[in-house]
Amino acid sequence: MTTSSTPRIQDLRNFIQNWINRNNTNWSNLFKSAGISTATQSKISNLLYLGVPTAVTLEKLANAMDLEPHILYVKAGLVPGDPSVVARIHSEYDLDDDEKALIDALRLLPDRLRRVVIEGAQAMSADL
DSSP states (O other): OOOOOOHHHHHHHHHHHHHHHHTTOOHHHHHHHHTOOHHHHHHHHTTOOOSOOOHHHHHHHHHHHTOOHHHHHHHHTSSOSOHHHHHHHHHHSOOOHHHHHHHHHHHHSOHHHHHHHHHHHHHHHHTO
């Protein structure tokens, strides 16, 4: 199939296909359970998506797949990072949803701002 989709969309599509295969389901059932239109499903599954799916679409899909949305954001190229690192951090530590969201938000900051936040948190913890 000739396609104009980006490599990131191809990665996202392959990731979803692998998940579907492992979970003995299909594209229609997954997207229906996520509340995502068949048009969007078709664009992603057939590599016809020319842009990037919205964060809302990826979040719905991640919830239906029982994944952290950040993993799909990275796969689709919405945010920088390695989804395997995100998954490892979330699984290695006993984090609640707020802590996971905080770590994900911190990873999205530019390096300079991330350092400011970390230094501020370290200073606050020294006062405890």
